[in-house]
Amino acid sequence: xxxxxxxxxxxxxxxxxxxxxxxxxxxxxxxxxxxxxxxxxxxxxxxxxxxxxxxxxxxxxxxxxxxxxxxxxxxxxxxxxxxxxxxxxxxxxxxxxxxxxxxxxxxxxxxxxxxxxxxxxxxxxxxxxxxxxxxxxxxxxxxxxxxxxxxxxxxxxxxxxxxxxxxxxxxxxxxxxxxxxxxxxxxxxxxxxxxxxxxxxxxxxxxxxxxxxxxxxxxxxxxxxxxxxxxxxxxxxxxxxxxxxxxxxxxxxxxxxxxxxxxxxxxxxxxxxxxxxxxxxxxxxxxxxxxxxxxxxxxxxxxxxxxxxxxxxxxxxxxxxxxxxxxxxxxxxxxxxxxxxxxxxxxxxxxxxxxxxxxxxxxxxxxxxx
Amino acid sequence: xxxxxxxxxxxxxxxxxxxxxxxxxxxxxxxxxxxxxxxxxxxxxxxxxxxxxxxxxxxxxxxxxxxxxxxxxxxxxxxxxxxxxxxxxxxxxxxxxxxxxxxxxxxxxxxxxxxxxxxxxxxxxxxxx
Numbered sequence: 001x002x003x004x005x006x007x008x009x010x011x012x013x014x015x016x017x018x019x020x021x022x023x024x025x026x027x028x029x030x031x032x033x034x035x036x037x038x039x040x041x042x043x044x045x046x047x048x049x050x051x052x053x054x055x056x057x058x059x060x061x062x063x064x065x066x067x068x069x070x071x072x073x074x075x076x077x078x079x080x081x082x083x084x085x086x087x088x089x090x091x092x093x094x095x096x097x098x099x100x101x102x103x104x105x106x107x108x109x110x111x112x113x114x115x116x117x118x119x120x121x122x123x124x125x126x127x128x129x130x131x132x133x134x135x136x137x138x139x140x141x142x143x144x145x146x147x148x149x150x151x152x153x154x155x156x157x158x159x160x161x162x163x164x165x166x167x168x169x170x171x172x173x174x175x176x177x178x179x180x181x182x183x184x185x186x187x188x189x190x191x192x193x194x195x196x197x198x199x200x201x202x203x204x205x206x207x208x209x210x211x212x213x214x215x216x217x218x219x220x221x222x223x224x225x226x227x228x229x230x231x232x233x234x235x236x237x238x239x240x241x242x243x244x245x246x247x248x249x250x251x252x253x254x255x256x257x258x259x260x261x262x263x264x265x266x267x268x269x270x271x272x273x274x275x276x277x278x279x280x281x282x283x284x285x286x287x288x289x290x291x292x293x294x295x296x297x298x299x300x301x302x303x304x305x306x307x308x309x310x311x312x313x314x315x316x317x318x319x320x321x322x323x324x325x326x327x328x329x330x331x332x333x334x335x336x337x338x339x340x341x342x343x344x345x346x347x348x349x350x351x352x353x354x355x356x357x358x359x360x361x362x363x364x365x366x367x368x369x370x
Numbered sequence: 371x372x373x374x375x376x377x378x379x380x381x382x383x384x385x386x387x388x389x390x391x392x393x394x395x396x397x398x399x400x401x402x403x404x405x406x407x408x409x410x411x412x413x414x415x416x417x418x419x420x421x422x423x424x425x426x427x428x429x430x431x432x433x434x435x436x437x438x439x440x441x442x443x444x445x446x447x448x449x450x451x452x453x454x455x456x457x458x459x460x461x462x463x464x465x466x467x468x469x470x471x472x473x474x475x476x477x478x479x480x481x482x483x484x485x486x487x488x489x490x491x492x493x494x495x496x497x498x499x
Contacts, residue, residue, distance in 0.1 A: 041407060041408060041434060042433060043408075230407075234433060296411055297436075318433060319411070319431075321433065348429070348436070
């Protein structure tokens with residue numbers, strides 16, 4: 001081994017060769033070489049809205065927490081209430097905050113077994129999260145970072161559940177639940193009825209050694225399209241789902257981010273609670289809102305204006321493949337946060353009219369309330 | 371497969387130019403449209419505007435990125451492809467035909483000498499990859 005520190009090499013997921021064979025365009029993302037698109041973002045996006053698409057999300061982090069004090073310790077570091085997933089196999093979306101209320105990460109916590117929780121976290125936060133969580137666990141609780149050996153593949157779209165039912169030989173678990181299964185009577189997996197697209201579907205966890213087998217089983221259905229991070233981003237933005245690093249970060253609290261429904265102030269003490277109680281009683285100063293943009297595609301960092309003065313910046317922004325116009329999120333002063341408020345976005349040399357709307361931008365998906 | 375017609379000239383910013391008498395038609399190459407991905411907006415100058423060789427004359431935007439357009443030559447814009455507003459995907463589907471962008475009255479034909487032939491341009495792309 002050399003004593004010199006090599007420049008951080010990009011990691012590859014177990015599906016790297018599959019992506020190359022499918023003609024993907026690879027980009028660096030959160031320390032990984034990831035596919036940003038195969039056929040094209042718009043085609044992939046529409047495939048998920050109309051049929052089914054699969055996503056390599058093996059870069060995401062998986063932690064397992066086990067022990068008699070696991071519940072109490074985790075309940076103390078997440079803002080949502082773990083009592084909501086008392087039932088084994090159920091899942092909870094929750095921010096994890098610093099004492100000052102800033103968001104350290106947003107997580108999905110699965111109650112996988114007696115005394116046991118599985119956490120899925122953002123790839124970019126893996127090390128920081130692992131250190132933070134481990135620091136807050138008593139010695140009686142076991143913590144394992146399982147990211148390296150755990151693969152995660154999502155299949156999403158109106159056809160996804162039918163396909164997964166065929167592969168599992170039974171109905172997948174209910175929304176926000178997970179279950180053990182064998183795909184094609186062979187590959188042992190965990191199937192979680194969760195996702196990040198606004199469509200029904202599942203996220204499949206398996207050992208890295210089985211990632212290629214799962215990917216190929218899903219792709220054996222001609223209606224399934226491989227989808228990259230580009231489509232994943234436009235799909236989630238159309239639903240108004242927060243992206244860590246864009247919509248939420250260390251500088252923003254979950255209440256201002258519109259995630260009040262994930263902050264269980266009544267559950268008892270937790271890290272960040274005092275500050276969040278104060279933010280709530282003082283009243284919010286800024287709020288993350290949705291914007292529809294008349295002309296051009298808003299992008300992260302573009303100025304948001306009101307009467308010619310800058311009042312915020314675009315957090316997430318894109319051309320919406322479903323709507324064929326620009327959509328964005330931005331933190332703006334609360335007095336400008338009501339739906340219908342007229343703002344504008346500076347798109348390079350031009351100023352484009354924008355209107356505050358309440359996400360989701362797109363309705364009528366396979367997950368939308370009927 | 372990407373194609374680079376031999377009757378066109380190309381610049382290092384990946385525009386193509388087709389000279390017809392004293393006017394030149396300008397667009398972006400197959401390589402450029404492929405790198406960009408599906409085009410969703412195009413911003414072009416107006417007829418009567420002047421463009422300068424090497425300067426930006428507009429921009430082209432895909433779902434994920436924005437690219438500036440650089441004019442290979444100096445001159446007055448005499449025609450603009452208005453069809454691209456309603457059908458920006460023409461740039462992906464037919465980069466050298468329906469995807470043309472502007473027509474310029476060439477002020478200084480010697481500027482054309484600095485541009486690349488199809489072979490030179492393909493070698494240039496290969497060297498950049």
